[in-house]
Amino acid sequence: MKTRRDVFQAxxxxxxxxxxxxxxQGAMNLNTIxxxxxxxxxxxxxxxxxxxxxxxxVITQKGRERYCEAQLGKLNEVSDWLEQSRKQWINKFEKxxxxxxxxKTKDHGTK
Numbered sequence: 001m002k003t004r005r006d007v008f009q010a011x012x013x014x015x016x017x018x019x020x021x022x023x024x025q026g027a028m029n030l031n032t033i034x035x036x037x038x039x040x041x042x043x044x045x046x047x048x049x050x051x052x053x054x055x056x057x058v059i060t061q062k063g064r065e066r067y068c069e070a071q072l073g074k075l076n077e078v079s080d081w082l083e084q085s086r087k088q089w090i091n092k093f094e095k096x097x098x099x100x101x102x103x104k105t106k107d108h109g110t111k
């Protein structure tokens with residue numbers, strides 16, 4: 001059974017984030033990408049495979065070379081999730097602030 005990968009898995013690894021940053025500047029061939037890391041070509045190929053499965057990279061063949069191109073639209077899933085999470089935390093902190101103000105007001109009323 002093949003596991004379904006998502007954009008969060010892609011960005012969880014620092015090497016994959018660096019690959020995305022590099023190819024976001026423009027398409028790069030696999031050899032060029034591999035040469036910029038202190039990892040084996042096989043390890044970099046696995047990272048690129050994961051990025052492809054997540055929909056963040058598309059590989060195109062140009063002659064004998066294979067080029068990786070960034071598809072950054074999928075990163076909107078991350079920003080959407082972060083925004084939703086941010087709203088939830090703001091709401092929780094506002095409730096806490098309100099509660100602490102109530103306690104403070106009650107404390108001043110009893111003294």
